[in-house]
Structures are given as structure tokens and as C-alpha cells.
Amino acid sequence: MKITAVRAAWLRASIPAERQHRSDFGVNDSFNTCLIEIDTDTGLTGLGEAKVGVGNLGNYAGVVALIHAELAPLLVGRDPRDVNAVWETLYNGSRAHYVAREGRTFPIVGRRGITLSAISGIDIALWDLLGKSLDQPVWRLLGGRFRDRVPAYASGGWAPLGGVGKQLRQYVERGHRAVKMRVGLQDRSVEDSAARVREARASLGPEVGLMVDAHGTWSVREAQRFARKVAECDLAWLEEPVSPDNPAGQAEVRAATDIPIASGESEQTRFAFRDLIDARAVDVLQPDVAIAGGITETLRICALAAAHGLTVAPHLWGGAVLFASGLHLAVATPCVTALEFSRGENPLLHDLLEEPFELIDGAVPAPERPGLGISLRRDVVRSLTV
Numbered sequence: 001m002k003i004t005a006v007r008a009a010w011l012r013a014s015i016p017a018e019r020q021h022r023s024d025f026g027v028n029d030s031f032n033t034c035l036i037e038i039d040t041d042t043g044l045t046g047l048g049e050a051k052v053g054v055g056n057l058g059n060y061a062g063v064v065a066l067i068h069a070e071l072a073p074l075l076v077g078r079d080p081r082d083v084n085a086v087w088e089t090l091y092n093g094s095r096a097h098y099v100a101r102e103g104r105t106f107p108i109v110g111r112r113g114i115t116l117s118a119i120s121g122i123d124i125a126l127w128d129l130l131g132k133s134l135d136q137p138v139w140r141l142l143g144g145r146f147r148d149r150v151p152a153y154a155s156g157g158w159a160p161l162g163g164v165g166k167q168l169r170q171y172v173e174r175g176h177r178a179v180k181m182r183v184g185l186q187d188r189s190v191e192d193s194a195a196r197v198r199e200a201r202a203s204l205g206p207e208v209g210l211m212v213d214a215h216g217t218w219s220v221r222e223a224q225r226f227a228r229k230v231a232e233c234d235l236a237w238l239e240e241p242v243s244p245d246n247p248a249g250q251a252e253v254r255a256a257t258d259i260p261i262a263s264g265e266s267e268q269t270r271f272a273f274r275d276l277i278d279a280r281a282v283d284v285l286q287p288d289v290a291i292a293g294g295i296t297e298t299l300r301i302c303a304l305a306a307a308h309g310l311t312v313a314p315h316l317w318g319g320a321v322l323f324a325s326g327l328h329l330a331v332a333t334p335c336v337t338a339l340e341f342s343r344g345e346n347p348l349l350h351d352l353l354e355e356p357f358e359l360i361d362g363a364v365p366a367p368e369r370p371g372l373g374i375s376l377r378r379d380v381v382r383s384l385t386v
């Protein structure tokens with residue numbers, strides 16, 4: 001089996017004004033991602049997704065060019081089933097042969113940023129191809145079925161005080177048993193964030209899981225003050241309380257509260273997650289499979305989490321291919337306990353597939369079809385391609 005072509009495309013879905021929301025990142029007037037398709041001489045094609053930003057923020061012209069001009073020539077002619085070997089080639093380049101001899105990495109200078117995102121998307125496509133070539137779902141290749149279905153929390157909650165309780169209740173009415181809301185600098189003050197969280201808890205009652213995400217916008221002291229103010233709200237986690245550039249500060253926040261701290265959506269490779277763990281900065285790791293290094297690297301991150309008694313809740317704010325890769329990981333991997341299910345307007349998650357993801361009693365069932373188990377609606381892909 002040989003790779004014959006690697007195709008990358010920037011998908012961009014415009015969001016109508018009445019379905020947009022605003023956060024500290026701005027207004028989500030569009031949703032963007034990079035779709036990767038890897039063709040083979042068997043006629044099978046693997047699907048991948050590479051992310052360089054979330055939602056409206058990504059410009060994907062760079063990663064598309066990078067894949068076509070730099071990475072595709074390294075892939076054509078290779079056997080796509082040699083997933084580890086391809087990963088090491090893309091990461092280590094001309095020094096990849098040292099990896100086989102020495103057993104450690106020799107990354108090319110500059111192997112972070114959009115290059116790692118591109119590697120992530122290619123790796124996802126290789127796992128899809130491996131599954132299709134063996135006529136097995138990816139989760140079976142990752143160790144088999146550990147759970148039949150994976151709890152999926154609703155990710156949203158931008159509404160202001162007086163509206164956020166109702167907004168989160170709507171997610172529960174759509175079947176979710178846990179919900180996540182945004183806090184932080186998008187609010188007028190730490191007290192405003194805390195008041196919104198108190199409204200959310202009062203509206204949801206004690207049984208619904210509630211998480212909050214500050215998008216890394218608070219100072220250490222603001223985050224500590226917030227955690228103290230919401231101590232009675234039984235939060236399942238506080239996500240990115242401070243900047244991802246400040247793991248030591250995040251560790252201070254963590255030491256001052258018993259609310260679990262979640263982070264990692266911007267981190268790349270097992271090495272970055274090792275450093276977060278070593279800083280004692282995190283309880284719930286949130287690798288984004290389309291940023292962190294693909295399924296291959298996320299498996300390694302999961303092993304790190306398991307060794308430290310931590311859990312993994314993959315960051316899945318993206319398209320359907322990313323969501324599928326997180327789902328397969330969670331089906332097979334004990335420490336992956338929750339999926340993020342976007343409740344912002346996102347056609348790339350909800351409209352791209354022939355068979356959309358099902359939500360049953362707040363959980364997504366294990367896919368039974370081979371590979372990632374998804375097929376694209378070609379008309380939608382065509383209409384969204386930039």
C-alpha cells in the first residue's frame with residue numbers, strides 16, 4: 001500500500017449573524033479548519049484535520065501551502081500503515097534515521113507551530129487509512145473497546161448574567177449531562193464571572209456537571225479570587241485560569257483551590273505536557289489531537305496522564321474529523337473521560353458528515369464503521385472550500 005497524493009484544503013463556514021456569539025476572542029462570524037485527504041494506490045483515502053487556530057481565528061492558507069510544498073513530497077510513495085515511522089520522518093526530517101539507532105527524538109529546528117499542526121492532521125489521516133485497510137474501527141487498533149459510549153459535555157455558555165442559566169439549561173434539554181461556560185475577561189469583573197457561575201449552578205441544580213473556561217485571561221490573583229468566590233458551586237474543572245505561557249502561575253492557582261485545573265489545548269507534543277505535569281499545574285489534560293501531534297502523540301500524552309493519576313478531556317473545538325479522532329481515543333483509552341461537544345454554531349462539526357454524530361443520554365456511541373467511521377458530504381466540502 002502506497003501513498004499517491006496528499007491533498008489539503010482550507011474549509012471556511014460563514015455563521016449567520018443571528019447564530020454568532022462573542023467572547024474574548026471576538027465574534028465567531030466564521031468557522032475554519034484544514035481538511036487533509038491522503039490517497040493511496042488501493043483506492044482508499046484517509047481523512048485528517050489540522051488546526052492552526054480555533055473557530056473564526058484561523059487563517060489556513062499557510063498550513064495548506066506547507067502540507068503541499070513541504071510535507072507531501074515526504075509522504076508520496078510511503079506505506080501509510082507505517083504510522084510511527086512517518087511521524088518520526090516528519091518530526092525529525094533528515095535526522096530521522098538517528099531515532100531508530102538512538103531511540104530518542106532529533107527534531108528539525110522550528111518543529112512547532114503550524115508544522116506540528118500539519119503533522120497532527122497527517123497522522124490522523126494515517127490512522128483512518130490503517131483502520132480502513134484492516135476493515136476495523138480505529139478504536140480497535142488503539143487497544144479495543146474500553147467503553148461503549150463516551151460522555152460528551154456541551155461547550156458554550158457565553159450569555160451574560162440573567163441569561164446564562166437559561167442558555168445552559170437548553171444544552172441539558174438537548175441531552176447533555178455536563179456543560180461548560182465561559183468566564184474571564186469577557187466579563188466585566190471577577191465578581192461578574194462568579195455571579196454568572198452562581199446563576200448557572202442555581203439554574204442547573206446539583207446533578208448537572210458544570211465546568212468553566214477562562215481562556216487563559218486572568219492574572220494569578222484574579223483566578224484565585226474567582227476560585228474562592230465559586231467554592232460552593234461544585235465545579236468539575238476550571239480551564240485555563242491563566243495564560244498558557246505561565247505554567248508556574250497556574251500551579252499557584254491550583255495549589256490555592258480544590259477545583260481541578262484543566263489546560264493544554266494550545267500545547268504541542270508529549271514534551272509540553274510533561275512540563276505542565278512537572279510544574280504541578282494541571283489535573284485534566286486537554287490535548288487537541290489536530291494541534292498536539294495527532295492520534296500517535298496524543299496516545300503518548302494519555303500514557304503520561306495515566307502515570308500521574310490525571311485524566312484527559314481532549315479539546316475538540318473544531319471539525320468533524322477532529323471530533324472523530326477524539327471519540328476513538330476515548331472509546332479505547334481509560335484515562336480519557338469526556339468529550340467536548342461544541343454548542344456554538346459550527347457547520348464543520350454538525351453539517352460535514354453523511355452520518356452526523358449521535359448524542360444518546362449525553363454520550364456519543366462508539367462508531368462501528370472502519371477507520372474513523374466517517375464519510376464527508378462532498379457537496380458541503382465543495383461549497384466550504386476556500
Ligand SMILES: [Mg+2]
Pocket residue numbers: 213215239240265
Ligand atoms: Mg478552552
